[in-house]
Amino acid sequence: MNSSSLQSLVFWLLLLAGVAAPWLFPDYTNEIAVLWLMILFSSTWDILGGQMGYNSLGNIFFFGAGMYLSAVVQIGLFYDVAMYTSAARTTHIAFSNAQYFTGLGVGLLAAGVGSALLAVVIGWIVFGLRGPYFAIGTLGVAVAGAELVASWTWVGAASGISLPVFPGEPEAQRLFYYFLMFALSFVLLLFLRWLYGTNFGLALNAIRDDEEKAEAMGLHTRRYKRTAWVISAFFLGIAGSLFGNMTGFIEPRDIAFPTTTFNIFMVLMVLLGGKGTLWGPVVGATVFHVIKEVTWTYFLGWQYVTLGLLIVIIVVYFQQGIVGWIIERFPERFGTPLAPRVEPERARDVGLAAHPKAAE
Amino acid sequence: MTDAIIELKHVSKSFGGVVANRDISLAVPRGRITGLIGPNGSGKTTLFNSIVGYHPIDSGSICFEGREISRLRVQEIARQGMLRTFQTTRIYGKMSCLQNMLISIPHRKAGFFDMFASERRETIQRAEQLLAFVGLYDKRLLRAGSLSFGQQKLLEFAMALMNEPTVLLLDEPTAGINPTLINGLIDRLKRANSDFGITLFVIEHNMRAIMNMASTIYCLAHGELLAMGDPAAIQGDRRVIDAYLGAH
Numbered sequence: 083m084n085s086s087s088l089q090s091l092v093f094w095l096l097l098l099a100g101v102a103a104p105w106l107f108p109d110y111t112n113e114i115a116v117l118w119l120m121i122l123f124s125s126t127w128d129i130l131g132g133q134m135g136y137n138s139l140g141n142i143f144f145f146g147a148g149m150y151l152s153a154v155v156q157i158g159l160f161y162d163v164a165m166y167t168s169a170a171r172t173t174h175i176a177f178s179n180a181q182y183f184t185g186l187g188v189g190l191l192a193a194g195v196g197s198a199l200l201a202v203v204i205g206w207i208v209f210g211l212r213g214p215y216f217a218i219g220t221l222g223v224a225v226a227g228a229e230l231v232a233s234w235t236w237v238g239a240a241s242g243i244s245l246p247v248f249p250g251e252p253e254a255q256r257l258f259y260y261f262l263m264f265a266l267s268f269v270l271l272l273f274l275r276w277l278y279g280t281n282f283g284l285a286l287n288a289i290r291d292d293e294e295k296a297e298a299m300g301l302h303t304r305r306y307k308r309t310a311w312v313i314s315a316f317f318l319g320i321a322g323s324l325f326g327n328m329t330g331f332i333e334p335r336d337i338a339f340p341t342t343t344f345n346i347f348m349v350l351m352v353l354l355g356g357k358g359t360l361w362g363p364v365v366g367a368t369v370f371h372v373i374k375e376v377t378w379t380y381f382l383g384w385q386y387v388t389l390g391l392l393i394v395i396i397v398v399y400f401q402q403g404i405v406g407w408i409i410e411r412f413p414e415r416f417g418t419p420l421a422p423r424v425e426p427e428r429a430r431d432v433g434l435a436a437h438p439k440a441a442e
Numbered sequence: 443m444t445d446a447i448i449e450l451k452h453v454s455k456s457f458g459g460v461v462a463n464r465d466i467s468l469a470v471p472r473g474r475i476t477g478l479i480g481p482n483g484s485g486k487t488t489l490f491n492s493i494v495g496y497h498p499i500d501s502g503s504i505c506f507e508g509r510e511i512s513r514l515r516v517q518e519i520a521r522q523g524m525l526r527t528f529q530t531t532r533i534y535g536k537m538s539c540l541q542n543m544l545i546s547i548p549h550r551k552a553g554f555f556d557m558f559a560s561e562r563r564e565t566i567q568r569a570e571q572l573l574a575f576v577g578l579y580d581k582r583l584l585r586a587g588s589l590s591f592g593q594q595k596l597l598e599f600a601m602a603l604m605n606e607p608t609v610l611l612l613d614e615p616t617a618g619i620n621p622t623l624i625n626g627l628i629d630r631l632k633r634a635n636s637d638f639g640i641t642l643f644v645i646e647h648n649m650r651a652i653m654n655m656a657s658t659i660y661c662l663a664h665g666e667l668l669a670m671g672d673p674a675a676i677q678g679d680r681r682v683i684d685a686y687l688g689a690h
Contacts, residue, residue: 280560284537284545291534291587298494298532299605300520300549306557358536418538420588421581 085416089275092361096271100264104257115260115328117371118267122321123344124351124363125270126314131349132357133283134310135290140208140220141314142345143227146338147200148193148319149326150231153243155192156185156327167238177246185246190323197319198312205308212293221341228339242333245326259328266324270317275360277313286310290358347374353396356403365404446505447472447609447641448493448524453502453512455485455492462488464665465502470609475635475642477656479649479676481686485665486645487529490611494526495519506609521550523608529617529645531594535587539578539597542586543569546601569604576600576630592619596627603634609641610634616648624648628655653677661685 100118104111123141130136157166160181169175177185204223211219232240248255277283285306288296296303326332336343347370355366370392377388396403402410409417446469455463462485470476480486492499495516504512511519534542544565573579576596581589586597595618602610615631616624628651634640646652652659653673661669661676663685669676676682 277558280558281545281562282557284541285557287537287541288534288545291536292532295528295532295534296545297516298520298526298528299546299601300517300525301545302517302549302552302557305554309557418536418541418585419583421584421590421593 089360093272093275097268100268103264104260111256111260112328113371113375115256115263117368118260118263119321119325120347120351120367120371121364122263122267122270122317123348124355124367125267125274125360126317127348128352128357128359128363129274129286129310129314132352132359132362133278133286133290134307136212136307137217137349138220138311139217139341139345139349140204140222140224141318141348142339142341143204143220143224144197144201144315144318145322145325145344146224146227146231146334148197148322149332149338150237150322151196151319152186152189152193152323153245153326153332154237156189156246157243159185159188164236167236167243177249179249182246182249186327189327190320193319193323194316195319197322198316201312201315202308205311209304209307209311224339224341224345228334228341231334231338238333240334242331242337244331247330248327255328259324263321263324263328266317266320271360271364278360282306282309287358350393350396352403353401354392354403356406356409359405359409362403362405369404445472446470447507448643449505450489450493451503451505453489453492453504454500455488455497456500461665463492463499463662466662466665466667467502468660468667468670470641470643471658472641473635473639474657475632475644475655477652477659477673478643478645478662479647479652479659479682480662480668484662484685486662487613488665489662490526490613490645494524494611520605521548523548523550523606524611525602525605525607525609526611527598527602527613527615529613531591531598531618533586533594533597533601535585537586538583539573539586539589540566540569540582542597542601543573543582543604546604548606572600572603573597575603577626592623595619599630599634603638603640607640609643612642612644612646614645614647616646616651624651631655 103114107114127138127141130138130141154163157163160177161175166175208216208219208223231237237243248258250258285296285301288301289303289306293303322338326337329337332338351366351370352363353366354370355364356362373392374385374389377385381388400407413419448470450466450468453463453466454461466489478486478489491497492512493504495511495514495518499512502512503510506519506522506524509522511522534545537545544562547565570579570582573582576599578589578593578596578600581593586594589597595615599615612631616627619627631642631644632655635642642655644652644656656673659671659673659676660667661679661682668685669679669682671679
């Protein structure tokens with residue numbers, strides 16, 4: 083297939099760009115790392131929101147949960163967490179190199195697996211809901227997560243946790259986390275490309291198009307929905323752990339569970355790029371991130387006005403998104419073409435012709 | 443009637459104060475085509491919904507291949523091999539016809555890792571054969587939602603066949619199809635029965651079609667079973683004629 087070799091080419095280019103970026107733009111390493119995070123946000127949101135048609139407003143919960151799980155593990159392996167969080171503001175607590183990297187490794191694992199397990203439990207409850215109720219129900223989960231952590235002194239409550247300090251130069255830390263973040267997003271995209279090619283991709287689309295029909299056909303809809311949610315949560319959990327360590331300080335409302343920023347950005351980026359496609363979220367995240375950085379730099383104070391305008395413009399005039407628009411323009415090349423419009427009288431004649439050739 | 447694949451005993455179902463089905467007992471013989479007729483609002487679709495598990499019944503029992511299924515849910519019943527099509531056609535509109543077929547494979551023994559199966563050369567072959575069978579082969583790569591209503595109906599039928607059911611419950615298969623093509627559809631339904639060995643249970647308003655196909659016909663009126671018999675007996679039954687035309 084031609085489009086499959088084109089896709090491989092895009093992956094190679096992406097790999098090249100990802101590896102070269104910190105050397106080409108050394109001043110922007112952190113911004114580009116955040117861009118990869120944005121791509122991860124939009125791609126994981128699209129699994130449910132685009133491919134499966136379940137608009138979740140609670141995905142950020144797994145990001146924050148991963149961040150805190152990882153922090154607790156990184157500290158708890160070597161110190162008492164309660165002591166650490168209460169003493170951190172007055173005393174500097176040191177970690178050796180070995181402690182730092184062991185903690186990080188175990189923390190990343192705990193973040194991924196722990197978030198996935200939380201998704202199993204929460205999925206049990208929220209997948210009883212559909213449509214707007216699902217969106218509001220999941221938003222409730224995210225808000226509850228933030229409030230819970232913000233009042234839990236063991237993990238520092240609203241004043242947050244300072245994570246172990248990276249043993250090395252700030253520049254080394256930037257590169258280290260840049261490459262981890264890039265690798266995670268790249269692996270996610272490869273994984274999704276494979277996933278959407280299997281029965282799983284078809285099943286998600288079937289649930290999106292008509293869930294009741296899928297049930298009537300005997301599809302294990304609940305199993306697919308939960309697994310999709312768990313996959314999102316796994317990647318988001320690891321991303322949360324990485325982002326927490328990248329910034330070095332975490333707190334519940336603005337960094338771990340930012341329901342009004344990252345959580346909304348996810349949806350917006352997918353809409354901008356085109357939902358239900360592999361590349362839409364990537365394109366959307368990239369365009370959005372550039373717009374956002376520019377407005378935050380040059381129109382400071384007006385950034386949320388610009389953001390709001392962008393939301394209005396996308397939702398009103400450009401619902402199909404960039405990649406969605408391309409697919410609409412060139413359905414033969416990239417998508418599923420529509421049946422040609424025939425006069426109603428002829429259209430009825432079509433289907434039942436005696437042999438397939440006569441159908442047109 | 444010795445080998446009944448579906449057997450209903452004293453099934454009742456009401457919604458609030460409205461009795462949709464009252465004390466209905468019937469049997470669908472294996473390997474045959476059975477019809478279900480009745481005036482509008484006589485409870486045919488409700489009975490179908492009860493059989494495939496859309497809603498719990500108030501009383502009575504429903505057996506499929508000798509097993510009680512009245513407490514099972516839709517998906518479990520579907521996986522046992524009893525499928526239904528919808529009066530208002532339902533397909534996966536944004537996917538291609540072929541994709542619609544590929545996801546309609548039987549899920550009877552699907553384990554966890556079957557979710558990620560991607561080796562499907564034989565499945566594609568089978569899907570294409572069935573699409574050719576209903577006359578949609580040329581349209582297999584087109585978006586299903588853009589087909590005409592009649593074509594969507596045929597696609598839904600092909601999807602049901604793809605699922606390899608033992609029993610297929612069809613809710614008005616000829617509704618909305620051009621009258622000149624109904625013969626072709628009847629022919630395909632009969633072949634699904636004779637060639638694939640699928641038992642059919644058909645709700646139908648088109649008398650010519652159902653009389654032509656079915657070996658046994660049940661007639662409902664006001665939620666109650668009014669009459670049963672072979673097409674000739676039903677056509678001659680005074681009560682059935684009264685129910686449709688109104689008794690004087």
